[in-house]
Amino acid sequence: MHIMEGFLPVSHAIGWSAASAPFVAYGLYTINKRIKEKPEQRMLLGVAAAFTFVLSALKMPSVTGSSSHPTGTALGAILFGPSAMAPIGMVVLLFQALLLAHGGLTTLGANIFSMAIVGPFAAAAIFRLAKAAKLPFGTSIFLAASLADLLTYVTTSAQLAFAFPDPIGGFAASFAKFATLFAITQIPLAISEGLLTVVVMNALARFNAPELQDLNVTTTLEVKA
Amino acid sequence: MKRYQNLLMMTAVVVLVALPLWMVKKPAPGADGKEVQIFAGADERAKNLVGVISPGYKPWFKPLMEPPGGEVSSMLFALQAALGAGFIGYWYGCSRTRAKQKQALQKEARC
Numbered sequence: 632m633h634i635m636e637g638f639l640p641v642s643h644a645i646g647w648s649a650a651s652a653p654f655v656a657y658g659l660y661t662i663n664k665r666i667k668e669k670p671e672q673r674m675l676l677g678v679a680a681a682f683t684f685v686l687s688a689l690k691m692p693s694v695t696g697s698s699s700h701p702t703g704t705a706l707g708a709i710l711f712g713p714s715a716m717a718p719i720g721m722v723v724l725l726f727q728a729l730l731l732a733h734g735g736l737t738t739l740g741a742n743i744f745s746m747a748i749v750g751p752f753a754a755a756a757i758f759r760l761a762k763a764a765k766l767p768f769g770t771s772i773f774l775a776a777s778l779a780d781l782l783t784y785v786t787t788s789a790q791l792a793f794a795f796p797d798p799i800g801g802f803a804a805s806f807a808k809f810a811t812l813f814a815i816t817q818i819p820l821a822i823s824e825g826l827l828t829v830v831v832m833n834a835l836a837r838f839n840a841p842e843l844q845d846l847n848v849t850t851t852l853e854v855k856a
Numbered sequence: 857m858k859r860y861q862n863l864l865m866m867t868a869v870v871v872l873v874a875l876p877l878w879m880v881k882k883p884a885p886g887a888d889g890k891e892v893q894i895f896a897g898a899d900e901r902a903k904n905l906v907g908v909i910s911p912g913y914k915p916w917f918k919p920l921m922e923p924p925g926g927e928v929s930s931m932l933f934a935l936q937a938a939l940g941a942g943f944i945g946y947w948y949g950c951s952r953t954r955a956k957q958k959q960a961l962q963k964e965a966r967c
Contacts, residue, residue, distance in 0.1 A: 637915030684940030
């Protein structure tokens with residue numbers, strides 16, 4: 632989902648940066664507030680960030696003959712709410728943009744938007760829907776994580792199609808091309824991400840039950856409200 | 857049951873990663889005699905696709921720093937994964953020990 636450095640026109644680069652900035656700022660604010668109120672949750676926040684670090688570094692081969700990587704943002708989004716993942720995703724993307732020339736500074740805004748905003752918000756929303764539909768815990772986590780992963784790549788495809796519409800078919804034709812490349816490649820990876828997220832969540836449920844309950848209480852209250 | 861379930865899911869991930877390696881056959885070299893690279897990064901392919909859709913587009917910004925070779929970049933990717941996995945391992949170790957000690961304390965209290 633990394634749009635490479637310089638591969639978005641100036642106006643798009645500025646636009647996506649402006650769209651992502653408030654999410655990152657609000658995310659930083661919520662993380663600070665949470666750590667002040669509940670310092671015991673620091674460890675879990677670290678686990679969520681670490682999970683994103685690992686998964687976004689793993690480029691896995693896919694059935695289409697391309698390789699791509701999962702994002703790992705769903706775990707943190709389910710635990711701490713979607714906005715917390717925007718700054719965490721930014722750290723990962725900055726690391727890759729500056730040291731690895733993977734992604735870029737001019738495309739940072741667009742990449743944050745797909746991986747650290749759309750993905751986490753989708754994950755949190757799908758998890759709540761699945762919970763409301765009384766699906767089992769593991770299934771809800773799996774659906775949230777794998778669909779969030781997939782939607783991240785659909786967003787990247789839309790961003791690229793928006794910047795580079797096909798000369799004949801326009802946005803739709805271009806989107807179809809980018810989505811074929813990104814989204815189809817991503818399907819097995821999204822399944823992997825879903826499974827790995829469930830594995831980590833199972834471990835969290837076993838060892839950090841009180842913290843998880845604390846976090847879940849807030850979500851059930853929000854669902855009721 | 858839970859542990860068995862986790863093991864099953866981890867196996868599924870390994871299969872999902874390994875299956876494409878076996879399923880995708882390397883295509884014959886193209887007309888120009890160049891070897892076709894398989895399992896190239898989708899990000900890199902998207903970059904090339906931009907060139908196909910908008911041949912006139914010129915990237916207006918270059919990466920400030922590029923890893924001086926494939927080996928260095930795989931080292932950095934490994935470092936990124938190691939940092940994350942290291943922390944998760946630390947948390948897992950801490951949590952297990954804590955759970956064990958709690959159990960031992962409860963046992964002592966019962967005696």
